[in-house]
Amino acid sequence: MSCIKTLKEKGLKLTPQRRLIVDAIHDIDTNLTAEEIITHVQARMPEVHKSTIYRTLELLEKYGCVFKSEVGERSVYHHVDERHHHHHLVCSSCGKTIECDEDFFTNLEKSLAEKYGFNVDFKHIVMSGLCEKCKNKNK
Amino acid sequence: MSCIKTLKEKGLKLTPQRRLIVDAIHDIDTNLTAEEIITHVQARMPEVHKSTIYRTLELLEKYGCVFKSEVGERSVYHHVDERHHHHHLVCSSCGKTIECDEDFFTNLEKSLAEKYGFNVDFKHIVMSGLCEKCKNKNK
DNA sequence: ATCGGTATTGCACCTGGTCGCAATTATACT
DNA sequence: AGTATAATTGCGACCAGGTGCAATACCGAT
Numbered sequence: 001m002s003c004i005k006t007l008k009e010k011g012l013k014l015t016p017q018r019r020l021i022v023d024a025i026h027d028i029d030t031n032l033t034a035e036e037i038i039t040h041v042q043a044r045m046p047e048v049h050k051s052t053i054y055r056t057l058e059l060l061e062k063y064g065c066v067f068k069s070e071v072g073e074r075s076v077y078h079h080v081d082e083r084h085h086h087h088h089l090v091c092s093s094c095g096k097t098i099e100c101d102e103d104f105f106t107n108l109e110k111s112l113a114e115k116y117g118f119n120v121d122f123k124h125i126v127m128s129g130l131c132e133k134c135k136n137k138n139k
Numbered sequence: 140m141s142c143i144k145t146l147k148e149k150g151l152k153l154t155p156q157r158r159l160i161v162d163a164i165h166d167i168d169t170n171l172t173a174e175e176i177i178t179h180v181q182a183r184m185p186e187v188h189k190s191t192i193y194r195t196l197e198l199l200e201k202y203g204c205v206f207k208s209e210v211g212e213r214s215v216y217h218h219v220d221e222r223h224h225h226h227h228l229v230c231s232s233c234g235k236t237i238e239c240d241e242d243f244f245t246n247l248e249k250s251l252a253e254k255y256g257f258n259v260d261f262k263h264i265v266m267s268g269l270c271e272k273c274k275n276k277n278k
Numbered sequence: 279a280t281c282g283g284t285a286t287t288g289c290a291c292c293t294g295g296t297c298g299c300a301a302t303t304a305t306a307c308t
Numbered sequence: 309a310g311t312a313t314a315a316t317t318g319c320g321a322c323c324a325g326g327t328g329c330a331a332t333a334c335c336g337a338t
Contacts, residue, residue: 013285013334034324049288054325056286074324089257098255108247116237117271118228132256152304152315173294188318193295195316213294 003065010063017041017048021056025066025079031088031097034075087122091131098131142204149202156180156187160195164205164218170227170236173214226261230270237270 003022007014024040025032034057041048057077060066067078069088078088087105089098105122112118142161146153163179164171173193180187196216199205206217208227217227226244228237244261251257 011285015286015334017287047288050324051289051326052287058326089251089255089259091257098257100251100255100257104247104250104254108243111243112228112239112266115243116228116239117274118230118237118239118268119270119274120228120266120268122266127251127259129257129259131258135256135258150305150315154304154316156317186318189294190296190319191317 003060006063006065007059012059017045017052018056020044020048021053022060022065025060025077030079032077034077037077087127089131090128091134096131096133142199145202145204146198151198156184156191157195159183159187160192161199161204164199164216169218171216173216176216226266228266228268228270230268230273235270235272 003025004014004019007018007022020041021037024037028036028040034054037057038050038053041053057066057068061068061077065080067080069076069078076090086099087102089100090096091098102122109120109122112120142164143153143158146157146161159180160176163176167175167179173196176196177189177192180192196205196207200207200216204219206219208215208217215229225238226241228239229235230237241261248259248261251259
């Protein structure tokens with residue numbers, strides 16, 4: 001429930017709509033499409049407009065409560081786990097998500113910074129590809 | 140002009156619209172947004188519908204003539220250079236694109252496959268972040 | 279408890295991109 | 309050159325997501 005606290009600390013208003021959105025992110029999976037959030041929220045409070053939801057999600061991202069990432073065309077939101085950061089590997093065939101440790105990326109991050117002076121923002125990247133099952137399926 | 144050859148080889152029709160789209164990809168930058176392509180094509184042939192352009196781009200991607208990648212919300216197309224693959228680092232602040240060698244990613248690719256059995260599809264990833272200049276600007 | 283100001287909402291509209299469909303056209307065959 | 313036919317086009321409708329604006333509601337001060 002730290003999301004609520006974060007909003008309060010920033011002097012933002014705690015509207016019923018926002019509570020519902022925060023609830024959705026906590027209650028359901030950690031891997032939510034915008035559409036799933038909209039459905040969940042509107043099931044309880046049908047008037048809530050999608051733009052309100054997108055705006056709230058944007059806010060929560062801005063204040064570090066959720067991560068937004070693009071998988072294929074759609075946006076997917078991950079509730080931020082304060083204990084440890086991790087990256088996500090999403091299978092483009094079955095949709096399965098694997099959390100992987102951020103250590104894997106630190107080397108790459110470092111060498112790209114050294115060679116090109118470029119600072120990749122890995123927090124906002126979700127890698128897509130094929131998981132083990134789907135890879136073998138296609139053979 | 141190998142794109143044209145590729146289309147012919149696949150038994151696809153060579154329409155004036157398609158010629159224009161292929162021209163655009165060759166003539167202009169290697170780093171084109173869909174919108175830039177649409178503008179370029181419609182400047183010469185105004186009736187060409189955006190859906191035709193998107194469909195052709197999809198085809199060209201399918202047959203390996205271009206790479207499509209998502210930067211922020213928009214789609215960006217890169218003309219494929221047959222000589223060597225490389226990855227793209229796009230600065231989210233100034234839009235500058237850096238081509239980087241694929242060797243940087245092979246280690247990461249390998250270790251993710253070993254640890255998680257996951258095969259990241261790096262061909263379709265464009266990393267965003269901050270280039271040297273923009274990073275220093277914000278300080 | 280109520281009041282005022284600012285944050286937030288819902289709405290209507292916009293944008294990039296996709297899709298089904300009927301009309302058109304590039305090509306292969308005669 | 310003329311024709312058959314399957315691929316392709318343009319169109320309009322649609323989708324997810326975003327924006328400006330007027331109306332509303334949260335919350336701190338009274």
